[in-house]
Amino acid sequence: MATTDKVVQDAFRILVRRALKAGEDEPFPDLDEFQWEAVLNLGKIQGVTGLLFSGANSLPDEILVPDSIAFRLMVEADRIIRRSEQVSKAESSLINKLRKNDFHPIILKGPAVAAYYPDPSLRESGDLDIFLPPGEFEAAAEALSIKDFHKDPDGNLVYTWEGVMIDQHPRYFDLHNRGRTDLKADNSPEAQLLMLSLHIRKHCMGAGVGLRQICDMAMAYKHFDGNYDHQSLLDLYERTGCGKWNRLLASFIKEYLGKVPLPYPVDSPLPNPSTLHSIVFAGGSFGHYDPSRGTALKKGGTARKFDSFLRILRRVPFSLIYAPRELLPYMTSLIKGNIRSHS
């Protein structure tokens, strides 16, 4: 069984690397239909089924993909492409409407990062995340004539626009402790890389994170390579208290995703990525595939909040090492947010 697991894990990793153009010369193992099913299941858990479609499509002709798997991949790719189109359409109309009303929105994470992938339409889309500066945050929902919205414990305004869930963020960086920094949400390569890495760290401090988010970071590093100063970025990471975290993240990217240009010097030692590996493969995308999380999400309400709280507690050792300055302000902010959303 252990051997089967390793073969499945290897095949999964190779397909993701092929899709990201980060490793196309690795030999692909022979898989039976059962093992292919397991690879597809991993893709679903990690939010990278579109990448598996692309990776498997690029395999040499002599590798046989069972018909049942081929059809499942095509149906899934179709679903992902259609969803990407829907999100993209909603994004254009929302941004146009906000700009016409003199707001200055910035698209965060997913849809913005999709453009950095070899095939943007195959990156799985979830919600649409936008950032609005503090002075514009509350007024925007009014300008959009949004009546049905709520604030989540993180302070985000959540509403639906053309069938797509919008997460309107009051902060560009997932950084609650900003006392010692003068960060600019200017969407520069450095700002985007910091924003993405802080977002992944925030999820690691709580529910968990999937490989999709790590692929986003890898694709952003690849996209921006040559357009930013490596040392300035590393200094920025140190200044914002996430130097150690970003070394762990880079180590995972290097080991798991292969040939991705990182800002670290080639001879710079990176830590063992096992801590992040265990978080990613524990529950996948936002921890949703951890059985206990699944049960709590189904129950909703207090059960979900209690489960989120337990997860944050369980990740305290991680947070103390990789986000020591952030843990207390983050927890305080969540508690305040929960009280606010109940009142």
Added chain:
Amino acid sequence: MRLRGDCKVVSFRGHHLLTTGSKSLEINQSFAEILKIASKGSFTVESLASELIQMFDLEAPEATLEASNLIDILKNHDLLDGND
């Protein structure tokens, strides 16, 4: 007539799937190639037949019959928008 706006062809290692989001139909390589042309705008039996002649070196009567059959398949699966 034209292909429904929500029609897509997804191809994977020699397999082709014509989809509308709610239903899908397995098609062969030639059908997939013809649909690629059909998806560019409106078409008629004659215009499709003319494409078939160029693509597959068919005689005109055979191409017209094939084009007619293809359009019938699309009609039967409710994959066409209007007729002109």
